[in-house]
Amino acid sequence: MSNKFKPGPYNYCDYRCEKCDNQQICRVYKEQEERNVRHYINNKDPNDIKIILSDLKEIFEKTKSLLQEDARKYGVNLDEMPLEDEPEINPYDFPVYCIANEYYQKSKVLIKDVEKIGLPKSACEDFETLIWYHTLILAKTYRLISNTENADDEDLQQIEKQGTIAVINKGIMLSKAALKNLLNDLPDHLHTILELLQIIDRLETCLRVDFL
Numbered sequence: 001m002s003n004k005f006k007p008g009p010y011n012y013c014d015y016r017c018e019k020c021d022n023q024q025i026c027r028v029y030k031e032q033e034e035r036n037v038r039h040y041i042n043n044k045d046p047n048d049i050k051i052i053l054s055d056l057k058e059i060f061e062k063t064k065s066l067l068q069e070d071a072r073k074y075g076v077n078l079d080e081m082p083l084e085d086e087p088e089i090n091p092y093d094f095p096v097y098c099i100a101n102e103y104y105q106k107s108k109v110l111i112k113d114v115e116k117i118g119l120p121k122s123a124c125e126d127f128e129t130l131i132w133y134h135t136l137i138l139a140k141t142y143r144l145i146s147n148t149e150n151a152d153d154e155d156l157q158q159i160e161k162q163g164t165i166a167v168i169n170k171g172i173m174l175s176k177a178a179l180k181n182l183l184n185d186l187p188d189h190l191h192t193i194l195e196l197l198q199i200i201d202r203l204e205t206c207l208r209v210d211f212l
Contacts, residue, residue, distance in 0.1 A: 004025060012163035012164070012166050012167045013167065014132075014136055014167050014170060014171060017029050017032070035055055035058075094145045095210065096141055096144070096145065096203065096207055096210055097138075097141050099199060099202050099203045099206055100138045100141040103134065103137065103138075103196065103199045104134050104135065104138040106199065107130060107134035110192050110193070111127075111130065111131055111134070113189070114127065114189065119185065119186065123182055123185035123186065125178075126177075126178035126179075126185070127178070127182065129174050129175065130178050130179065130182070133171035133172075133174060133175045134175070136167075136171055137171045137172065137175070137203070140164055140167055140168045140171070144164045144165065144211065147161055165211055165212070169204070172207075176200055176201075179193050179196055179197050
């Protein structure tokens with residue numbers, strides 16, 4: 001891999017490529033852009049579901065090939081590897097997940113209410129940020145506690161942990177800024193937005209105390 005690309009794992013990613021500062025050092029972004037250019041040259045819509053599925057098939061086949069290549073390199077027989085079930089965890093045993101879920105549930109209610117009545121144009125970007133991160137924060141929080149419970153490789157565990165925490169904190173920071181802006185744009189939802197700000201502050205504190 002070229003040194004100009006940031007190494008994996010990519011759990012620090014928030015999947016908003018168009019707003020990411022790491023585009024030039026992200027191999028995943030580069031490869032997706034190359035696929036899009038190829039589709040446009042061939043007069044194909046990269047957002048067409050058939051094209052998306054074809055791209056996914058290509059990605060999985062490439063991933064399989066890379067895994068097989070590494071397995072041969074290190075003398076690992078993939079066919080002889082035992083299939084082991086990962087131990088199940090109860091996410092609600094973790095305070096950080098409970099708070100993230102509370103934030104997700106209350107955000108979902110606000111989002112549905114606002115979508116019914118519409119919102120001013122000035123609020124669109126902040127509302128999009130709220131929508132994007134209220135699910136991502138919860139998903140990444142689950143990834144964080146799963147990694148803490150199940151990882152066997154301590155070095156890899158630390159790399160994944162720091163990356164996951166970084167993207168959760170990014171989501172918290174951007175969500176807080178968006179919510180503060182929405183206080184002015186959505187005065188009818190003032191109480192709910194203030195409540196969400198309190199919850200996300202608790203989440204930030206819990207993450208810092210329990211995982212940093």
